Amino acid sequence: QKEVEQDPGPLSVPEGAIVSLNCTYSNSAFQYFMWYRQYSRKGPELLMYTYSSGNKEDGRFTAQVDKSSKYISLFIRDSQPSDSATYLCAMILSYNTDKLIFGTGTRLQVFP
Amino acid sequence: DTGVSQNPRHKITKRGQNVTFRCDPISEHNRLYWYRQTLGQGPEFLTYFQNEAQLEKSRLLSDRFSAERPKGSFSTLEIQRTEQGDSAMYLCASRQPGQGKTEAFFGQGTRLTVV
Numbered sequence: 556q557k558e559v560e561q562d563p564g565p566l567s568v569p570e571g572a573i574v575s576l577n578c579t580y581s582n583s584a585f586q587y588f589m590w591y592r593q594y595s596r597k598g599p600e601l602l603m604y605t606y607s608s609g610n611k612e613d614g615r616f617t618a619q620v621d622k623s624s625k626y627i628s629l630f631i632r633d634s635q636p637s638d639s640a641t642y643l644c645a646m647i648l649s650y651n652t653d654k655l656i657f658g659t660g661t662r663l664q665v666f667p
Numbered sequence: 668d669t670g671v672s673q674n675p676r677h678k679i680t681k682r683g684q685n686v687t688f689r690c691d692p693i694s695e696h697n698r699l700y701w702y703r704q705t706l707g708q709g710p711e712f713l714t715y716f717q718n719e720a721q722l723e724k725s726r727l728l729s730d731r732f733s734a735e736r737p738k739g740s741f742s743t744l745e746i747q748r749t750e751q752g753d754s755a756m757y758l759c760a761s762r763q764p765g766q767g768k769t770e771a772f773f774g775q776g777t778r779l780t781v782v
Binding site: 559561563591596597598599600601604643645653654655656657658659660 | 671698700702707708709710711712715722723725758760762770771772773774775776778
C-alpha cells in the first residue's frame with residue numbers, strides 16, 4: 556500500500572463546475588499537506604498548503620485536511636479551462652525529514 | 668530569471684552511457700532537492716542538500732546515481748551506465764531558509780530517455 560493514495564482520473568468537467576480532488580494517506584504522523592499543480596511537461600507549482608487539520612481558502616481554491624480520517628481535499632470553484640492540469644497532493648512528516656511524499660496525481664480537464 | 672533552472676531540458680542517451688544533469692536553485696536557497704517522476708506517477712524523492720552537505724538519500728538512489736553540490740550553489744546529478752528504467756523526468760527543487768517546510772519551488776525538469 557502506498558503512503559499516499561490519489562485517484563489518477565482523468566476527471567473531466569464543464570467550465571464553471573466545482574471540482575473536488577482528494578487524497579488519503581496511511582501515516583498519521585504527516586503534519587504538512589500541500590497541493591501542487593503540474594501542467595504537461597512542466598515542473599509542479601505550489602497551490603496551497605495547510606498545517607494539520609483545518610481549512611484554507613485562496614481565491615477559487617479551498618484546501619481541507621481531516622486528520623481523523625486521514626483525508627485531504629482540494630476544491631476548485633468556477634473552474635476554468637486554464638485549470639486543466641494534473642493536481643498532486645503532497646505531505647511531509649513532522650519529524651527530522653524535509654522530503655515531500657506525493658500522490659500519483661489526478662489529471663483534470665475543464666472543457667468550455 | 669529568478670526561478671529554479673535545470674539543464675538540459677531533454678536528454679536522449681543510449682543504454683550504458685553516463686549522463687549528468689545540472690540544477691541552479693533560486694539564489695540564497697540553501698536547500699536543494701532532487702526528485703524523479705515517471706509517467707503517470709507523482710515525483711519520488713531522491714536526495715537533498717543543505718548547502719554543500721548531502722543530508723538524506725533515498726534507497727531509490729542506487730550506486731549508479733551520484734549527486735553533488737560542491738559549493739552550496741548549483742547541483743549535479745549523474746547517472747552511470749544508464750538503463751531503460753532510468754527513463755523519467757528528473758526534477759530539482761529549492762527552498763529558502765527561514766520559511767516553513769512547505770515552500771519548495773520546482774524547476775521545469777530534465778526529461779531523460781534511455782534507448
